[in-house]
Amino acid sequence: MVYNWIKSRLARHWAGPCPLCGxxxxxxxxxxCLQDLPWLGPACRLCARPLxxxxxxxxxxxxxxxxxxDRVRAPLAWRRPVDRLVHALKFHERLELAAPLAALWRPGPLPDALVPVPLHPARLRERGxxxxxxxxxxxxxxxxxxVLEPCIRTRPTPPQHRLDAAARRRNLDGAFACAPLPAGCRRLALVDDVMTTGTTLRVLARALRAQGAAYIEAWVVARV
Ligand SMILES: [Zn+2]
Ligand SMILES: [Zn+2]
Incomplete structure (x- = not known):
């Protein structure tokens, strides 16, 4: 039911005005506005770290x-106004922002499935x-x-941005469980809004490899 509500909201907003200038x-x-977005410049071929x-x-x-x-696709750098847009999508129910942001990815050969980074069910209930x-x-x-959702968060984890690198890894140890992948589904793209250190994406990629994923990309809107 929540999905139908989200779907109808997205459909209604699909032909709406430019999300930045109206x-x-x-x-x-x-x-x-497209031209003025903070496009990510030279970056690492594997992790998209700006170089x-x-x-x-x-x-x-x-x-x-x-x-x-295997690689990260991050069209934008984490700067204004991208931080504001992602924050609005994430915390202020600006669901109509998902489509224009997702349209910024330029995929190469398409993956077999897109796998969103899961939220813990408690946080999902809270946010909707x-x-x-x-x-x-x-x-x-x-x-x-x-879109495939084979992974679940098995316990709530404190927000990663408050932790240092070692604590981030500890924070996520055993935090995800992944179901076996369907036959023929070996090339995946993990999807998230923003990549900071990439610890969450690393932990999930390892869990998916353990289920037989052969090639994994990470698609994020922005790279810090
Ligand atoms: Zn505009
Ligand atoms: Zn790198």
């Missing part, structure tokens, strides 16, 4: 310890929706890719 558009960002122009294709940390995902799932569904509709 100019008439097809529901996406108008051409001027200086002169750097090699892969960042130092990824060379030392390759991530369990999972913004990562909204982004995944919007991208799935756009690219004709099914």
């Amino acid at each position: 100019a008439r558009s097809d529901g996406g960002f108008c051409r001027d 200086p122009e002169s750097a090699g294709p892969v960042c130092g940390p990824c060379l030392q310890c390759p991530p369990p995902f 929706y999972n913004q990562a799932a909204l982004l995944a569904r919007a991208a799935g509709r756009r690219w004709g890719v099914p």
Whole structure:
């Protein structure tokens, strides 16, 4: 029922104005606002960490310890107005923002399924929706890719941004359980709103690899 409500709200807003300036558009960002978005510049080929122009294709940390995902697709840098838009989608029920944000991804060969980063059921009840799932569904509709939710959060975890790197890993140890993947579903894209250190995406990618995923991308709207 919640999904139907979300679906009808999304449909109603699909042909709405540009989410930034209100100019008439097809529901996406108008051409001027699109140009002004803080597009991510040179970045690590694996983890999308911003790099200086002169750097090699892969960042130092990824060379030392390759991530369990194959690449990150992050169209934007975590700056104004992107932080504001993601915050509005996540905390202020601006569900209509999911479609224009999801339209910013430029996928290569399409994955077999999109897998949103799950919320713990208690937080899902509190918020009423999972913004990562909204982004995944919007991208799935756009690219004709099914959305799969094989993973659950088995315990609530304190927000990652309050913790240092070691505490982030400890915080997420055993926090997810993943069901076996359907046959023929081996190339996945994990979907989330923003990537900070990527600890959550790493933990989930490892759990999906353990279920037989052969190739994993992470699609995030913005990279910190
Ligand atoms: Zn605009
Ligand atoms: Zn990297």
